[in-house]
Amino acid sequence: MDGVAGLHAASWRRFYRGAYSDAYLDGDVVADRREVWSSRLAESGVDSATILAEVGGEVAGFAHVKFDEDPAWGALLDNLHVSPAHQRQGIGSGLISRAARAVVERAAAPSLYLWVLELNTAAQAFYAAHGGRCAERALVRPPGGVPGRLRGQPVKLRFVWADARLLDA
Numbered sequence: 413m414d415g416v417a418g419l420h421a422a423s424w425r426r427f428y429r430g431a432y433s434d435a436y437l438d439g440d441v442v443a444d445r446r447e448v449w450s451s452r453l454a455e456s457g458v459d460s461a462t463i464l465a466e467v468g469g470e471v472a473g474f475a476h477v478k479f480d481e482d483p484a485w486g487a488l489l490d491n492l493h494v495s496p497a498h499q500r501q502g503i504g505s506g507l508i509s510r511a512a513r514a515v516v517e518r519a520a521a522p523s524l525y526l527w528v529l530e531l532n533t534a535a536q537a538f539y540a541a542h543g544g545r546c547a548e549r550a551l552v553r554p555p556g557g558v559p560g561r562l563r564g565q566p567v568k569l570r571f572v573w574a575d576a577r578l579l580d581a
Contacts, residue, residue, distance in 0.1 A: 486523030
């Protein structure tokens with residue numbers, strides 16, 4: 413759990429700067445993510461799956477998917493993070509493929525969606541290269557429901573895949 417929480421916090425510090433407040437990102441975001449992941453992993457099972465990619469015994473990336481999260485959009489790919497040292501090595505593609513396979517095997521419908529920050533253009537390019545299409549924009553909700561954790565009113569984009577089977581190639 414510590415590896416996942418640490419990677420999650422590091423990814424936020426790198427890619428969410430400008431959308432999340434500096435005070436939040438520079439503070440103990442690791443403890444915040446540890447609390448989230450402690451809860452998620454304790455509940456993981458029928459309704460969700462967490463997929464890890466490890467290199468040399470270290471967490472190199474992870475994906476977390478919630479099955480049947482939305483009646484219209486299907487399963488939610490709630491997290492997909494790869495450490496900077498392991499990017500562009502196929503780990504992200506492998507994670508999204510395995511998440512899609514889990515959706516096909518365990519969800520009621522094969523559709524998949526995720527939210528990505530509008531300012532995270534690298535992630536948007538990755539999702540588009542994997543067949544995702546932007547379906548809508550919305551305001552970001554603050555982590556933990558604490559408004560002071562946001563900087564201004566950042567926007568997120570919903571990327572969708574009507575058929576996750578196309579991702580599991």
